[in-house]
Amino acid sequence: MSRKEAALRSFGSDTRLPTLAVVLDIIRERETVSRVELAEATGLTQATMTHAVRKLIALGFVREAGTARSTRGTPRRLLELRPEACHMVGIQFDRFSAVGVVVDLAGRVVAQREMPGAGDRAPEAVVAEFAEHVAAMLEDAGVARSEVLGIGLATYGPQDRDAGILLTPQPSPAWQGYPLAESLAEATGLQVALENDATAAGIGVQTLGTASSSFAVVFMAGGIGGGVIIDGHPYRGATSNGLELGHISVDALGARCGCGNRGCLDTIAGPIPVTEQALSNPALVSRLGLGRDPLTDFLAIGRAALEGDTAAVGLIEASTHTLAVATVTLVNLFDVAQVVLAGSAFADVGELYQDALQDVLDRSVFMRHVHSVRVELAEDVSQAAAVGAAALVLRNLLESPNVGDRAA
Amino acid sequence: MSRKEAALRSFGSDTRLPTLAVVLDIIRERETVSRVELAEATGLTQATMTHAVRKLIALGFVREAGTARSTRGTPRRLLELRPEACHMVGIQFDRFSAVGVVVDLAGRVVAQREMPGAGDRAPEAVVAEFAEHVAAMLEDAGVARSEVLGIGLATYGPQDRDAGILLTPQPSPAWQGYPLAESLAEATGLQVALENDATAAGIGVQTLGTASSSFAVVFMAGGIGGGVIIDGHPYRGATSNGLELGHISVDALGARCGCGNRGCLDTIAGPIPVTEQALSNPALVSRLGLGRDPLTDFLAIGRAALEGDTAAVGLIEASTHTLAVATVTLVNLFDVAQVVLAGSAFADVGELYQDALQDVLDRSVFMRHVHSVRVELAEDVSQAAAVGAAALVLRNLLESPNVGDRAA
Numbered sequence: 001m002s003r004k005e006a007a008l009r010s011f012g013s014d015t016r017l018p019t020l021a022v023v024l025d026i027i028r029e030r031e032t033v034s035r036v037e038l039a040e041a042t043g044l045t046q047a048t049m050t051h052a053v054r055k056l057i058a059l060g061f062v063r064e065a066g067t068a069r070s071t072r073g074t075p076r077r078l079l080e081l082r083p084e085a086c087h088m089v090g091i092q093f094d095r096f097s098a099v100g101v102v103v104d105l106a107g108r109v110v111a112q113r114e115m116p117g118a119g120d121r122a123p124e125a126v127v128a129e130f131a132e133h134v135a136a137m138l139e140d141a142g143v144a145r146s147e148v149l150g151i152g153l154a155t156y157g158p159q160d161r162d163a164g165i166l167l168t169p170q171p172s173p174a175w176q177g178y179p180l181a182e183s184l185a186e187a188t189g190l191q192v193a194l195e196n197d198a199t200a201a202g203i204g205v206q207t208l209g210t211a212s213s214s215f216a217v218v219f220m221a222g223g224i225g226g227g228v229i230i231d232g233h234p235y236r237g238a239t240s241n242g243l244e245l246g247h248i249s250v251d252a253l254g255a256r257c258g259c260g261n262r263g264c265l266d267t268i269a270g271p272i273p274v275t276e277q278a279l280s281n282p283a284l285v286s287r288l289g290l291g292r293d294p295l296t297d298f299l300a301i302g303r304a305a306l307e308g309d310t311a312a313v314g315l316i317e318a319s320t321h322t323l324a325v326a327t328v329t330l331v332n333l334f335d336v337a338q339v340v341l342a343g344s345a346f347a348d349v350g351e352l353y354q355d356a357l358q359d360v361l362d363r364s365v366f367m368r369h370v371h372s373v374r375v376e377l378a379e380d381v382s383q384a385a386a387v388g389a390a391a392l393v394l395r396n397l398l399e400s401p402n403v404g405d406r407a408a
Numbered sequence: 409m410s411r412k413e414a415a416l417r418s419f420g421s422d423t424r425l426p427t428l429a430v431v432l433d434i435i436r437e438r439e440t441v442s443r444v445e446l447a448e449a450t451g452l453t454q455a456t457m458t459h460a461v462r463k464l465i466a467l468g469f470v471r472e473a474g475t476a477r478s479t480r481g482t483p484r485r486l487l488e489l490r491p492e493a494c495h496m497v498g499i500q501f502d503r504f505s506a507v508g509v510v511v512d513l514a515g516r517v518v519a520q521r522e523m524p525g526a527g528d529r530a531p532e533a534v535v536a537e538f539a540e541h542v543a544a545m546l547e548d549a550g551v552a553r554s555e556v557l558g559i560g561l562a563t564y565g566p567q568d569r570d571a572g573i574l575l576t577p578q579p580s581p582a583w584q585g586y587p588l589a590e591s592l593a594e595a596t597g598l599q600v601a602l603e604n605d606a607t608a609a610g611i612g613v614q615t616l617g618t619a620s621s622s623f624a625v626v627f628m629a630g631g632i633g634g635g636v637i638i639d640g641h642p643y644r645g646a647t648s649n650g651l652e653l654g655h656i657s658v659d660a661l662g663a664r665c666g667c668g669n670r671g672c673l674d675t676i677a678g679p680i681p682v683t684e685q686a687l688s689n690p691a692l693v694s695r696l697g698l699g700r701d702p703l704t705d706f707l708a709i710g711r712a713a714l715e716g717d718t719a720a721v722g723l724i725e726a727s728t729h730t731l732a733v734a735t736v737t738l739v740n741l742f743d744v745a746q747v748v749l750a751g752s753a754f755a756d757v758g759e760l761y762q763d764a765l766q767d768v769l770d771r772s773v774f775m776r777h778v779h780s781v782r783v784e785l786a787e788d789v790s791q792a793a794a795v796g797a798a799a800l801v802l803r804n805l806l807e808s809p810n811v812g813d814r815a816a
Contacts, residue, residue, distance in 0.1 A: 335645025
C-alpha cells in the first residue's frame with residue numbers, strides 16, 4: 001500500500017470524508033481496479049462502494065475497462081479513470097506574480113502560464129488579464145470551455161471565501177470588497193471558487209500525492225502564509241482566515257506591522273524585507289542587478305547565496321533562521337509530523353530553507369522525542385497552489401450532497 | 409434560543425457530531441422538552457431524534473415526564489433528565505496543585521476537593537492519594553461506585569492519550585511511561601481516561617455552558633497550555649499533542665528552554681518565572697511572605713498587584729503582556745472569535761489578564777477588522793479542567809458507536 005493509499009484508507013473509516021473523492025483518488029492511483037479491490041483499499045462497505053462507483057460512472061469520470069481474472073478464478077470487472085472527462089483551471093496570484101494551470105481529471109497539468117501579479121493595477125484590469133490567460137491556456141490544451149468544471153482562485157487573506165471577496169486593502173483599497181470571484185466568473189463564463197493560497201498549496205500537495213494525510217504548509221511567494229491539512233481536510237478555523245503565519249510575532253519588541261502586531265514574520269523573513277536589506281548594499285545591488293520587483297530580486301539573492309556570495313548568504317541565513325522559529329511555533333501548536341514548503345519564493349532556494357528548517361526543528365520542536373517532523377519541498381513549489389486551487393473545484397463538486405444524482 | 413442552543417443547533421446539521429450528546433445537552437438545558445421541540449432545536453430528523461431518545465431512555469439518562477398541551481391542542485409527551493442516573497469524576501493536576509470534582513449527569517458539581525500536586529513524589533504515591541480522594545468525594549456526594557461512569561484525568565503533555573501515559577520526564581523521570589490511567593483504574597475500580605488539561609478546560613467551559621461552539625483556551629496552572637475547540641470538537645492534531653502554547657517562542661534570542669526551543673512563553677510569563685523574579689526582591693518576599701510553592705507565591709503576587717503593590721504590578725504586567733503576545737499568535741493561527749482563560753493561576757487575577765489580553769488583541773489581531781475577538785474568564789477558572797475531564801467520560805460513552813443498544 002502506498003503512503004497515499006494508506007492516507008486514503010484512513011479517510012474511508014471516517015464518515016466525515018467525501019466517499020466520491022476517496023474512490024476517485026484510488027481509481028486514479030491504481031489505473032485499473034476492481035470494485036472488490038476498491039472496497040479493500042478504502043475500507044468502505046460494498047454497498048457504499050457500489051453507490052459511489054455508480055455516481056462516478058454517471059458523471060462520466062470513470063468507465064468500465066474489461067475484466068481481469070482474479071486469483072480465485074472469478075473474473076472481476078475493472079474500472080478506470082477518464083482523465084479527459086473534465087478539466088479544472090487553477091490560478092494563484094499576489095502582488096508580484098501569478099501562476100495559472102489547467103489540470104485534467106487525472107491531476108495532470110495540461111497547460112500552464114506564468115503571469116504578471118496584481119502590481120499596482122485596479123482589480124478590473126487584473127481580472128480581464130486573467131480571463132485572457134484562461135482562454136489562451138484552454139486553447140493551448142485543446143480543451144473546450146464546456147469541458148471545464150470551473151476556476152479555483154488562490155490568493156492571500158483575509159477573505160470571505162463564500163462571497164468570493166478580499167477583506168483587505170492589499171495591494172490597494174480598490175481590492176477590498178471587490179467582487180473578485182464574481183467578476184472572474186463573468187469574464188470567463190466559468191464558476192470561480194476563492195481560496196487561501198497556502199491552503200490551496202496544501203490541497204495541491206495532496207493532489208500531487210507526496211504528503212501524508214496530516215501536514216502543515218509554509219507558503220512563501222510575495223508574503224508568507226501557512227496551511228494545515230488534518231486527516232485530509234484543511235483546518236478552517238472560525239472564518240477560514242487562520243494560519244496567518246506571516247503575521248505572528250517573532251520579535252515582541254520589533255517594528256509595528258501594518259496588521260497591528262509587532263515584529264511580524266512577514267516583515268523580517270519574507271522576500272520584501274530581505275530585498276529591502278539587499279538594496280541598502282550598493283555592491284550587492286550592482287553585482288546581482290537588483291532593483292526589479294521584490295520577488296525577482298529575492299530569487300536573485302537566493303541564487304547568489306547558493307553560489308556562495310557572502311552578503312547574499314547572510315541575508316538568506318537570517319531569513320531561514322527566522323522562518324524556522326515561526327515554523328517551530330506552527331508545529332508546536334498544530335502537532336504535525338510533516339512540513340511542506342511551497343510557493344514561488346522557494347523556487348531556487350527551497351533546499352536552503354528545507355535544510356535550515358529541518359535543523360532547527362530537529363533541535364527545538366516540543367514533540368521531537370515522541371515523533372520526528374520532516375521538512376519537505378512540494379513537488380512543484382511554484383505551481384502547487386495553482387494545482388491545488390484547480391483540484392479544489394473538483395473537490396467542491398464531489399463534496400456536494402447530491403452530486404451525480406441527476407445524471408444517474 | 410440561548411447562545412448554547414444556537415451552538416448545539418449548528419452541531420445538529422453536522423453529521424460528524426454525536427447525536428446523543430447534542431440531544432442530552434438540550435434536554436438538560438430545557439429541563440422538560442417534547443420530542444417535537446427537540447427536533448426543532450437540533451435540526452435533526454424525527455426518525456433520528458426518536459432513535460436517540462429511545463437510547464437515552466434505555467441508558468436511564470432520560471425519562472418521560474407527563475404531557476403538556478401544545479398551542480395546537482395536541483398533548484405532547486415531555487422528556488426530562490435524570491441527573492442522578494450517573495456520575496463522573498474529574499481530576500486535573502500538575503506538580504503544584506490538583507483539583508477533583510464529582511459531577512452528575514446535569515453537569516452539577518456535587519463534590520469537590522483541592523488536593524496537593526504531584527510535587528517531587530513518585531507516581532505510585534500520587535495515584536494512591538488520588539484514589540483516596542476519589543473515595544472520599546464519592547462518600548461526600550453519597551454516590552455509590554457502581555453509579556460512576558469513570559474518571560477523567562487531565563494534566564500536561566506530551567501524552568499518549570490512548571495508552572494513558574505521560575511521554576515526559578516531568579516532574580521526575582519516574583513519571584515518563586508510567587501507566588498512569590491504568591494504575592488509577594486499578595486503585596479505584598473505575599475506568600480512567602487521560603486528557604490534556606487545556607483541552608479538558610475547553611470541554612469544561614462547554615459543559616458550563618458559557619462558550620460558543622468555537623473558541624481557544626489559555627490554560628495557566630503551574631505552566632501554560634492551550635486548547636482549541638472548533639465546531640464543538642477539540643482540535644487534536646496528529647497525536648493530540650498540539651497547542652503547546654507554553655513552548656512557543658516569544659523571544660527568539662531568549663534563554664534555551666528544557667524543551668529545546670528558545671524564549672518559551674512558559675519560561676517568561678508563567679507562575680514559575682514570575683515567582684523566581686519576585687524571590688530576587690527581598691522586600692517583596694518579606695512583604696508577601698513568599699517562598700512556598702510557585703503557584704501559591706504567584707497567587708500572592710497577583711493579589712498584591714490587585715491591591716496596587718508596585719513591584720507586584722510590574723511583575724504581573726510583564727506576564728500579562730507576554731501572554732498577550734502569545735495569545736495573538738494563537739488567534740492569528742487558529743482564527744477563533746473567543747478566548748477563554750482557565751486554570752488555577754487565574755483564580756484571583758483573572759480579570760487583570762482578561763483586560764490586558766483584550767486590550768492587546770483589540771489592537772493586534774490580524775482579523776480584528778473582520779471579526780472581534782472576546783477574551784473571557786471561565787465560569788470557574790480553577791475547576792473548569794476537572795469538570796471538563798469528568799464531562800469527557802460521558803462524552804466518550806455517548807460517542808461510542810453502539811451505546812445504549814444492549815440496554816435497549
